[in-house]
Amino acid sequence: MAEAGIALIKIAVVLGFVLNLAALLTWAERKQSAVIQDRIGANRASVFGLRLFGLFHIAADALKMLTKEDHVPQTAEKFIHGAAPFISFFFALMGFAVIPFGDVLRVGGREIPLRILDLNIGILFIFAAIALEIYGSVLAGWSSGSHYATLGGMRGSVQMFSYEIAWGVSLLGIFMVYDSLDLNRVVLRQGDLLWGVLPKWGIVTQPLGFLLFLAAGMAITKRVPFDLPEGESEIIGYFVEYSGMKFGLFFLTDFVLTILISALLATLFFGGYQLPYLEPDGFRFPWGATWSLDHYTVVFLQFVALVLKIVFFCWLLLAVRWTYPRFRYDQLMDLGWKVLFPLAVANVILTGLVLTLIE
Amino acid sequence: MMDTQAEVGRTHDETMTLRMGPAHPAMHGIIQIDLRLEGEVVVRADVEIGYLHRAFEKHCENVSYNKCFPWTDRLNYVSPLINNFGYAMAVEKLLGIEVTERCKYIRTIMSEISRITDHMTNIGTSAMELGAMSVFLYLMKAREYLWELIEAVTGARVTICYGRVGGVKADFPDGLKEQTRGALRECRSVLREIHSLLTKNRIFMDRMVNVGVISQEDAISYGITGPFLRSTGVPYDVRKAQPYMVYDRLDWDVPLGSNGENYDRYLVRMEEMEQSMRIIEQALEQMPPGPYQVDIEGKPLEPPEMVDLGKLGKTRELLGVKLDLSPNLRGMDRPHHQLVNVPDKKVVLPPKELTYGNIEGLMQHFKLVMDEHGIRPPRGEAYQAVEGGNGELGFYVVSDGTDIPYRVRCRPPCFPIMAALPRMLEGGMVADIVPTFGSVNMIGGELDR
Secondary structure, three states, rough: HHHHHHHHHHHHHHHHHHHHHHHHHHHHHHHHHHHHHHOOOOOOOEEEOOHHOOOHHHHHHHHHHOOOOOOOOOOHHHHHHHHHHHHHHHHHHHHHHHHOOOEEEEEEOOOEEEOOOOOOOOHHHHHHHHHHHHHHHHHHHOOOOHHHHHHHHHHHHHHHHHHHHHHHHHHHHHHHHHHOOOOOHHHHOOOOEEOOEEOOOOHHHHHHHHHHHHHHHHHHHOOOOOOOOOOOOOOOOOOOOOOOOHHHHHHHHHHHHHHHHHHHHHHHOOOOOOOOOOOOOEEEEEOOOOOEEHHHHHHHEEEEHHHHHHHHHHEEEEEEEHOOOOHHHHHHHHHHHHHHHHHHHHHHHHHHHHHHHHH | OHHHHHHHHHHOOOEEEEEEEEOOOOOOOOOEEEEEEEEEEEEEEEEEOOOOOHHHHHHHHOOHHHHHHHHOOOHHHHHHHEEEEEEEEHHHHHOOOOOOHHHHHHHHHHHHHHHHHHHHHHHHHHHHOOOHHHHHHHHHHHHHHHHHHHHHHOOOOOOOOEEOOOOOOOOOOOOOHHHHHHHHHHHHHHHHHHHHHHOHHHHHHHHHHHOOOHHHHHHHHHHHOOOHHHHHOOHHHHHEEEEEOEEEOOOOOOOOOOOOOOHHHHHHHHHHHHHHHHHHHHHHHHHHOOOOOOOOOOOEEOHHHHHHHHHOHHHHHHHOOEEOOOOHOOOOOHHHHHHHEEEEOOOOOOOOHHHHOOOOHHHHHHHHHOOOOOOOOOOOEEEEEEOOOEEEEEEEEEEHHHHHEEEEEEEHHHHHHHHHHHHHHOOOHHHHHHHHHHHHHHHHHHHOO
């Protein structure tokens, strides 16, 4: 019983964090693009004259989406059309189940692992979730009964095929170095020090893998320059026939995926919840100084470190959105198959060679 | 149409029909492209135009010569000043009059400012449709500086109605030279930014290089002009080929492309903006100076007071005073008026001092604005071409000796390009339609008239 309660609390924490951050990102996207483009950005929504830099737009947008007419075209496959946004949203959220947001919390003699699901094949779970997520957009495109949507769905599936493989292979290096598919093990091993000073983060051991993962990850979030399934000015996108909160869910899914990719980048390449030199009993600096902290402070600091890392990558992904033009369909496939994939394979071979030489 | 579209979607045909537009974010200016697609490859494209037909030419056959100006504003609404002057010059050719020196410089400067705004709008929207949203807003910011200039000179931003047969509405306001230099400085810095964002951008080049290619022969046989033709390497520019205004007195180059692809058109437009700025700077230097204000009593006068004085017969005093005109009449007082308008009483409205100040002026004004009086060119026809934002913008005016044009025909520069568009789209991908169509810079008002 207590186990179930603890699991529910963990789910609530993670869901609450992800959904709130996603809502905040809708605001951040608007404000950040405004700053980039010399505009003021969203600032109209106010409560009793209070504007708070347009933060109320989050609530106003949600209210608008929820109260808008939910229009289903006559020619649509009604059931699939209705289910598609939920498929996308559900599987995007599912990926967070295996992201570790701390090692273990010891409360009252109980050891609570700080992740919803303690899987030893965590990364495969995320791959599965993301692969299923794309079905949402493909089904949405197919079931809308519109040619634009069909093209969008097609582009979505092609994009997934072209990038999932490069994405997966780019991570092989990480798992060879850290010798595990369990995300928590990977994070724990990143806490080791290289030559006594440098934290053994993924970015240090796998710089090429990081760049490949970042590029392919951006493709998976379906944002500019990889926003082909949406392609606003070309084909409007797979959600062209959606309105109201169903459209809102697709919109939110993009942000949830952005957070998921950011969380993976932080977990796999930037030490996850690890802070440099922070051991379970406090800081131990390489020059000998120590600063002991109690267990709760350490867990809290680690959680904050992870959040900050995630927010940083979210910012990075949002900033790219406003800088680059969009790829073309065939150029996107070229990049995925002819550049990223061979590089990812080369990265695996190189990693294998280096590991063998070290041994 | 919705139903047929859906039906086609359900059949398992080899190809798919897609009607792009008229309600489509990239089909601005409103057109429709009927596509047959094989996957994403365009097998056949048909361009359907006519959604913005407003009977410009027919309208002109029903009003006097000066009343056509507001409608020429609405042809190419991104650079309305060039349309204004093109039409004015056609009518002047018919009348056989030559405008004053200062007026020629004003027209040149304003045309070139318009050309820059035209190219900025084109590059900005094309980039935005490719996903580079920020570039669009940077260029809109730069365009704003130029529109402020246009606003200062004409009093309006888009529907400026600044040209007049025999001159322009009003002279430049004070301090425009400095304001123009400041605006050009800002524009140059934004254009440098755009160069760094787009010109060497790998993704942008991939989307533009070798896309929407048209050969030199095709471009000529379709009758394409402007940056589109120059991108194929043909050095045809109306400003050089048949110099008008003061273009032959200024030192500037015609930028040329080589492959006739979207990227060349982008580069040609970017370079043309720089050349336009050179033209503006030189013209501002060479321009004959403005009028000296004569002030007998040392006190500016409001037009209504002038009317009263005129009624009392005190017209002699009125001729010398400095006028404090209301903002909408600024630059139209006598000293300015003489500099920018031909001294032909049958063509140009008298300055406001004379209209309000003496009976001859009032009568002249009335004769020109009354129906069945007005400007009466001799029987005949005239064609005048100017270099618009998109190419050769021609006006062909036929007069039957009355005060109303017998026929006004506009040669829209983007019409031939739209005719050639299917040839450029076929064989490409759906995504290529956006940059190629963007590089046409189709303006609905001009195309459909």
